[in-house]
Amino acid sequence: MDLTTILQQLVNGISLGSLYGLVAIGYTMVYGVIRLINFAHGDIMMVGMYFAVTGIVAMFLPWWAAFLLSMVATALLGVLVDRLAYKPLRNASRISALITAIGVSFFLENLFLVVFGGVPKAFPVPSVFGGVINVNGVIFPNIAIITPIIAIAFLLILLFILHKTKYGMAMRALSFDMETVRIMGVNVDMIISIVFAIGSFLAAVGGIFWAMRYPAINPLIGIMPGLKAFAAAVLGGIGSVMGAAVGGFVIGLSEILIVALFPPLAGYKDAFAFLFLIFVLLFKPTGIMGEDLERGRF
């Protein structure tokens, strides 16, 4: 492999990894505050893609308006899912909430299958994202360059919110001790809603850029990236936002690089994340940056 290809693959891997990272943040934040694996998260990302398509194709919005609308609507969907399906089970056993999450996931997938059918739909890629860029003779797709920039921008904004604002601090406090935070007079339900909104918003961002990368979408498209993003969240240390982002980069990069270096393994590329997950659990269950959230609380 020559240097040019390596460079292209590297950029490609970083770009893919930043998508996993964006989606992983939602998993990790929700897990942090209510200890729930939100199985529907990958499907919420899928809905974000359909919102964006609908905005462009059916509502004739300019692409930026359609994307923005999709992000906001997806954030609202995340809040709605939490309020309707998860909140009634806050005090029930953990398994009840997990089962409900699977129910929501299956519901979204099949509802969209019924409404839009299983045939992949083309995703209209705005021309800004469509072209290629030539850097000293090395050609990159625009989207591969833009994606990580957007992702890092959102990550910085999120880190600012988490560490510098009242709400962000409440979110972090919540992941340590919900009862104490409640006693201190914080509106816990609202904070949880904000977490779902942020997570779903970023899932929509990830989804839209995912859709532009492989410009076709279908109702089951959220499953695989969802699973890989979860693996990224665990790899980074579930509960840690920075960890989720780093985990995403690691998984995305290794997926691309393994296939580039060992082409016969290409068919197995969707199995890598799973192996990663197993290895992390075996050797570093607290992840790269996480603390042990599951410590016994006696």
Add this chain to the structure above:
Amino acid sequence: MNIALKCDKITMKFGGLTAVNEFSAEIREHMIFGLIGPNGAGKTTAFNVITGNLKPTSGDVNFFGKSIVGLKPYKIVSMGMARTFQNIRLFSNLTVLENILTGFHHKLQYNIVDTVLRTPRYYKHEKEMRNTARELLKSVGLLDKADLKASGLPYGERREVEIARALATGPKLLLLDEPAAGMNPQETLNLMYFIQEVKESFNLTVFLIEHDMKFVMNLCETIAVLDHGVKIAEGNPEEIQKNPDVIRAYLGDIDA
């Protein structure tokens, strides 16, 4: 007298926080040893280190002459150490009797094949375990509650079942984490007698954490005081009551 438990400078750090700092203590066999200290002093953490739930950052725990640091908690149970929790933790969907039966698990005498084939060995030991459990319940005066769901009992009785369940594991040393927490004075008094009786009839060594001063002073022969993870005093009840350091640590924290 034998030393039942010896803590040798155990230290437990959580990130930057030192929850227990070089805690040492010797607990002789057949005594009731008390550990007191304000909230967040590190008492429960010390218990978690002793029972193997946490691996100490440094230090050693000796149980009847054997170092037990690094052993799995269930292994330590089978060596003769049992515990209760600060907030009662029964198996809420099991009956009182079934809760007790789980205490025999580590010395189970039939295997999975006996279970599936329902061999004579299965029936024999299952019956033995049930009889022993009933005897145990009888000896602590809870036999009439045997078939009730654990979650349905009043608070005081739940605590007694929890202690009985710990006894079922056949301990030599019993660790009780704030057994009187959340009890009214009458329940607390009953519990005091209960612990005393159980200690005698089961020939136990008891190591208890308690917040209620009166409770500790009446029950324990020796008391250690923990503050911010550091042991600031140890002695008999009179000594502890007079110790100026203890009074300072507890100022405004004594509710008894």
Add this chain to the structure above:
Amino acid sequence: MNKKTILTVLSVVLLFLFLWYGDGHLSTYAMRIWEEVGIFLMLAASYNLINGVTGQFSLEPNGFVAIGAYVTAILILTPAQKEAMFIITPMVPWLQNLHMSFFPALIIGGLVTAFVGFLLGFPVFRVRGDYLAIVTLGFGLTIRVVSNNTVPITNGALGLKGLPTYTTIWWCWGWAVFAMIVIMRMVNSEFGRAMKAVRDDEDAAIAMGINTFWIKMTAFITAAFFEGVGGGLLASLITIISPTMFTFFLTFELLIIIVVGGLGSMTGTALATIVVIWGSEILRVVEQPMDIFGLHIPGIPGMRMVVFSVLLILIMIFAREGIMGQKEFSWDSLFNFFKKNKVAQK
């Protein structure tokens, strides 16, 4: 034998009499559904052992059933059939020549799946947290990727066809009853108590000297074995298998069954299997075009799944206990029920 055992044996005999009668008198379609009920009962009881009794949320069935199906299929196909079928890449020779009758093939299918259960459970159960669900979900997807790519073993996307149709109503229900006996005996023993203890409070279970790792492993591996066998039975019932056949819908159906029956209740599971499998057949109506009062409603394919998922969410929010909660049907409670009714009538 006491009175209650006799009653239980009698009801099993009655069940088989019904199946024997049905075999001669009911339609092929109806008997096919009853065969499915038998297999699903075994699958659901296994699934409930790990989810309901042990409290470890898991999504393993479709992946495990797929393994059992592939292993059994490869073992019961004749070398000649396999040679004819593997047209892209020839099969690995030692597998190609391996051939045996149905029963040992099922057992090996179960054992291989149990071993896979061991391999998956090992990393997962060593750590706390709900990783089992996501790992098993990922496994279900991964097994599809793998079976698509290991062409010399699975024939890839082409799948395996023309399996001998060994599965009969007797195989299905024989296994169902056997699995129920094994699982219920396990539940009603110290092992079952330990599983429930892990479910109710894992820390307290550890403090009781229970090796929670092995208890979870025991439940998971047992479930895996029966799911593997179930896969073998399904393979020979459907006679074709391919990487895309055992989808998440299978797991989802089982999840609905154990939730409807009551998490942790085996008798509830039995009841719910009949209700859900037949209900699911009846629900096919919503996917077919119909004419109501001259109004033509086109069938909505996939609508069943939407209905199922809404149902699951509603049950979890409003009727978490299902039919039986964690209770089991017992003859005593039936007698008591009738006694109470009599008293009420007086």
